Amino acid sequence: MRLPRITACVAGGFGYTLRMRDLSQPSPAGSLAIVATPIGNLRDITLRALDVLRAADLIAAEDTRTSRHLLAAHGIQARLMAVHEHNEASAAERIIAALQAGGRVAYVSDAGTPGLSDPGARLVRAVRAAGLPVLPIPGVSALAAAVSVSGLEGGFLFHGFLPAKTAARRKVLHDLAELPTALVFYEAPHRIEETVADLVVVLGGGRDIFLAREISKRFEQFHVCPLAEAGAWLAADASHRRGEFVLLVWPPVPQADATQDTSRRVLEILLPELPLKQAANLAVKLTGGRRNDLYALALRLKNETRT
Numbered sequence: 001m002r003l004p005r006i007t008a009c010v011a012g013g014f015g016y017t018l019r020m021r022d023l024s025q026p027s028p029a030g031s032l033a034i035v036a037t038p039i040g041n042l043r044d045i046t047l048r049a050l051d052v053l054r055a056a057d058l059i060a061a062e063d064t065r066t067s068r069h070l071l072a073a074h075g076i077q078a079r080l081m082a083v084h085e086h087n088e089a090s091a092a093e094r095i096i097a098a099l100q101a102g103g104r105v106a107y108v109s110d111a112g113t114p115g116l117s118d119p120g121a122r123l124v125r126a127v128r129a130a131g132l133p134v135l136p137i138p139g140v141s142a143l144a145a146a147v148s149v150s151g152l153e154g155g156f157l158f159h160g161f162l163p164a165k166t167a168a169r170r171k172v173l174h175d176l177a178e179l180p181t182a183l184v185f186y187e188a189p190h191r192i193e194e195t196v197a198d199l200v201v202v203l204g205g206g207r208d209i210f211l212a213r214e215i216s217k218r219f220e221q222f223h224v225c226p227l228a229e230a231g232a233w234l235a236a237d238a239s240h241r242r243g244e245f246v247l248l249v250w251p252p253v254p255q256a257d258a259t260q261d262t263s264r265r266v267l268e269i270l271l272p273e274l275p276l277k278q279a280a281n282l283a284v285k286l287t288g289g290r291r292n293d294l295y296a297l298a299l300r301l302k303n304e305t306r307t
Contacts, residue, residue, distance in 0.1 A: 026051035027135055030099050032127045033106045034120060036113040036139030039244075040216035042073050046139045050074055057103040060095060062119050066110045083107065085119045092126035099132045106137075113141040117160035117186050143184060146212040146246035149222060156182035156248070162195060169195065173202040180251055187245040196230045199249060203227060208250040214243035260297075263287045267298050276302055 026048065027033045033052045038044040053059060053076050060083040061067035071078060083091040095105050107114055107123060114120030124134050143158055159176065162185055163169045176183055187195050199209070205228025213221045219242070223233055227249065234240050253261070266286050270279035280298040284291050 026055045027104055027106075027137075028133070029102045029104055031104065031133040031135055032095065032099060032124070033104070033135045033137050034114050034124065035106050035108050035137040036141065037067075037070060037108050037111060038216065039111040039140050039142050039145070040214065040220075042070060044140050044216055045070075045074070046137070049137050049139055050076070052104075052106050052137050053078065053108075055104055056106040058095070058098055058105045060091065060105060060107040060123070062109040062114075067108055070108075083119065083123060088119050088122045089126070092123045095123065096127060096130045096132065099127065100130070111140075111142075113139065116141060116143060116158075140216070142186070142212075142215055142244070142246050145215050146210070146248060147184065149212070150210040150224075150248050152182055152210070152248060152250070154182070154251075156184050158184045161186050161188075162198075164191065166194065166198065169198050170202055173198060177203055178252070182251050183249045185247045185249075187247055189242050189244070192241055192245055193231065193234055195247070196227070196234060199247075200227050200231065203249060203252075205229075207252060210248040210250075212246040212248070213240070215246065217243065219243065263289050263294055263297060264301070267294070267301055271298060271301060271305075 033056070035049050035052055036046075037049065053071065053074075056078055059067065059071070059078045059080050061080055062082075062084050064080045064082050067080060081091065081094070083095070095107075098105055107120060109115075109118035109120060112118065115124065127134050147156065157176070157179060159172070162172055185195070196209075205226055207227050208224060209227045209230050210222065210224045211230065211233075213219070213223075219239065221240070223240075225233060263283060266283045267279060270282055273279075274282065276298050277295070280291070280295040283289065283294045283298070287294070
């Protein structure tokens with residue numbers, strides 16, 4: 001197998017081109033592999049991830065106890081070192097030294113894809129800054145899993161975990177509130193009720209929320225409802241508040257659409273009780289809509305009931 005060729009970048013940093021002629025080799029010598037691991041079901045690991053972990057000279061892990069359990073389940077014995085948020089910078093130096101000596105290093109977080117609300121980003125930056133290759137070994141992500149079964153179409157903004165304190169959490173939500181896109185958060189079970197309550201306060205109760213709980217685990221559960229109803233759903237059963245959550249909040253309804261929806265509902269109530277013109281005039285006072293627009297909408301609704 002040809003080893004990675006390191007090339008200088010115009011900007012003065014380093015880049016690299018991987019030329020892996022021998023595809024039977026899981027990863028080239030001197031490379032760091034960022035390996036996605038299961039978030040619940042141990043069988044969700046990929047064949048390639050197992051190959052990379054078996055071939056690694058060193059496996060860096062967010063929690064060596066958690067990773068040892070995963071490796072044992074797949075019959076893998078490996079040299080482990082802890083790399084977590086508190087020692088990531090210093091541990092990167094040891095990993096770089098191992099890579100420069102030609103070793104193969106794999107990094108895994110406790111579950112899912114490293115770097116997505118998990119440690120790993122600082123390690124990746126340090127290894128790249130040293131001019132060494134970093135390879136993604138794709139696999140499970142709670143974010144991708146939740147979005148895939150939510151029914152959401154279009155883009156979204158992934159924020160990860162919100163701040164633990166109410167004031168800081170609401171400030172972040174205020175900054176996100178007007179974005180015309182769906183919002184995705186991770187949340188822990190002991191904060192889920194507080195977070196949902198703040199979502200209602202800041203974003204309003206009209207948006208839909210998709211709650212994904214315990215993805216790929218025994219008590220996996222999904223629930224969609226208006227934000228205003230999410231608190232009641234959580235309170236209805238203690239099991240609804242257990243496990244790790246992914247929260248997907250639908251985008252805000254454009255103001256023009258929201259006004260039209262409100263006007264339509266008001267007219268649907270008034271038209272059976274009042275003459276068309278009177279219903280339209282009253283709808284103007286109730287909704288603040290334009291008289292001509294509401295009269296046209298009232299006429300269209302009246303015609304729809306006749307057909």
